[in-house]
Amino acid sequence: MWSKKRLLLILLPVTLLLFGRGDCFCQPIGIMSPKAQNITEYTPLSCPGGRFVFGQVSDSSKDQYMLDTWTGRLWRLSESGEVGKYLSPVPYKLRDGKYGPIPEDVGQDHKGKGQRASKGE
16 A cells, blocks of 8 residues: 555654754744834934924835924935935925915914924914
8 A cells, every 4th residue: 555665755754843853943934934123113313402303204215304393394305416415395285285385284473483383383
């Protein structure tokens, strides 16, 4: 029925799996690979009481921004071969469909007075 070779070919791997060393360290492959760490929150680069805050919103280096905390203006860090790194303004879409340099919620009295723009004002 079963030849000795065939029986040996089946029993040898099964025996090694069941009684082999369980403490060997192998590189996991396929679905057993370790998952990459996800950073859920990027901390901004700023100093306490500082006017400008640099932040990154994703893993991409193209998602780096500078925020003016007094006026609400936003710039994206861009790069070109001729100029190098530079800041390009990011416009806000206003309620009337037009675009502006600052969000509508920032009142006119906050501009240039050294106060921070807050969410509730």
